[in-house]
Amino acid sequence: MNILIADDEKPAREELSFLLQDLLPEASLTTAKNGDDALSLLRESDFDVVFLDIEMPGKDGLQVATKILERPSPPRIVFATAYSEHAVEAFRLSALDYLVKPVRQDRLEQTLDKLREEIDQRDGVQKLLWSRKAQKLWAESSDERWVLLDYEDILFIQAQDKKVYAGVDGYHPLRVRRTLKELEDELEADGFLRVHKGFLVNLSKVKEMSAWFSGSYTLILDSKAKSQVPLSRRYVTRFREATGF
Amino acid sequence: MNYLSYLIIPLVFWCWHLRRELRHSRARERALAKKLVDTTDSLNPHFLFNALNTIRYFVRTNAATARELLLDLSLVLQAALRSEAQVSLRDELDSGRAYLRLEQARVGERLQTEDSVLDSQLDKLVPSRCLLPLLQSLVKGLAERSEGGTVKLSLEGTRLVLESSAAVNLPDELPADLTVTTTPHPRIEWRLP
Numbered sequence: 001m002n003i004l005i006a007d008d009e010k011p012a013r014e015e016l017s018f019l020l021q022d023l024l025p026e027a028s029l030t031t032a033k034n035g036d037d038a039l040s041l042l043r044e045s046d047f048d049v050v051f052l053d054i055e056m057p058g059k060d061g062l063q064v065a066t067k068i069l070e071r072p073s074p075p076r077i078v079f080a081t082a083y084s085e086h087a088v089e090a091f092r093l094s095a096l097d098y099l100v101k102p103v104r105q106d107r108l109e110q111t112l113d114k115l116r117e118e119i120d121q122r123d124g125v126q127k128l129l130w131s132r133k134a135q136k137l138w139a140e141s142s143d144e145r146w147v148l149l150d151y152e153d154i155l156f157i158q159a160q161d162k163k164v165y166a167g168v169d170g171y172h173p174l175r176v177r178r179t180l181k182e183l184e185d186e187l188e189a190d191g192f193l194r195v196h197k198g199f200l201v202n203l204s205k206v207k208e209m210s211a212w213f214s215g216s217y218t219l220i221l222d223s224k225a226k227s228q229v230p231l232s233r234r235y236v237t238r239f240r241e242a243t244g245f
Numbered sequence: 246m247n248y249l250s251y252l253i254i255p256l257v258f259w260c261w262h263l264r265r266e267l268r269h270s271r272a273r274e275r276a277l278a279k280k281l282v283d284t285t286d287s288l289n290p291h292f293l294f295n296a297l298n299t300i301r302y303f304v305r306t307n308a309a310t311a312r313e314l315l316l317d318l319s320l321v322l323q324a325a326l327r328s329e330a331q332v333s334l335r336d337e338l339d340s341g342r343a344y345l346r347l348e349q350a351r352v353g354e355r356l357q358t359e360d361s362v363l364d365s366q367l368d369k370l371v372p373s374r375c376l377l378p379l380l381q382s383l384v385k386g387l388a389e390r391s392e393g394g395t396v397k398l399s400l401e402g403t404r405l406v407l408e409s410s411a412a413v414n415l416p417d418e419l420p421a422d423l424t425v426t427t428t429p430h431p432r433i434e435w436r437l438p
Contacts, residue, residue, distance in 0.1 A: 057390050082295040083291045102301050
């Protein structure tokens, strides 16, 4: 589980980290010193849950939450505050929970139970249903626009530096917040095939194939940019079977 | 019959005594409740719970600091719960300084303090519970800025001067013996009696 903690006060930040790490030894914890830090960390990587202090200099927790919720499939939000006067506003923002500092460990455990339940439900069932039915995928461009891609418009999927991108005509590679393995399983039924350690290709877009070296090939795709995707030796047999080569 | 009255009369007195006791203890409870309400007026609840949260952290990481901060918190609470109308400036400043130390432990380097008031200048009697609300307003103004700032305490003649490098939102009703200027930076002068 990826957890982000945003609080401007070091003791508060460290104390919550300590409690969470104790309850979830396997979780990866990241801390932010203020709202803007939190937002830029959220742009960098995926989090399952964000613990937000409400009283922070600059953007306060409620403003940060509003920003977070503008994103597609946002992380769950838990507010932590020293005094419960923002509870109504917090629930208006559909926060998962609202904690009053100092936080009791057994209270925090309840929050985590709720969180697990939501993650299971939302990620497991809803995300799958939606993508099966709609055959669409959210992707993010470098200028923070979100693009809804049809499977059939995707040329290839590429993993690079632990990030995953979709290649689509007319765009620079678009960031997709899924793993290559997830997408391989999900897109298989729609004619996508693994052709390289870091590539899936949309078979219906493959136009030409040329020999590269030592048994590997280059696939040239039917796109304006004539995108190329490597076909490594390991995947050649599967590719042949799939395309009747 | 006579024997019965020996039993009944003390019983009646005892009941009366009990009722009186109960009334008194209720009155005491009410007085205490009122004082707690007054206290939360002069003491920001955020401060109190943040302080407890901060101390909890230091209990785990630095017990000596935690012990110091607990003493500071009790100084602040003593000052806030004080029933006397007047206290020595020394007591008032002690609790004010304890308050600032607690806030420093919480927000770290963002809160700097400069304190040039000397101990020899502190025997005056002043109205109690004046300093804390002012300091809280100054610290709140600083903590709202990412870069923080400095709170200065000094004594100029018979005036206690509080200054801050960040904007301040002061309580609506200020006593007449306070003079507030906001430029170039917030400055509060308290004319001591």
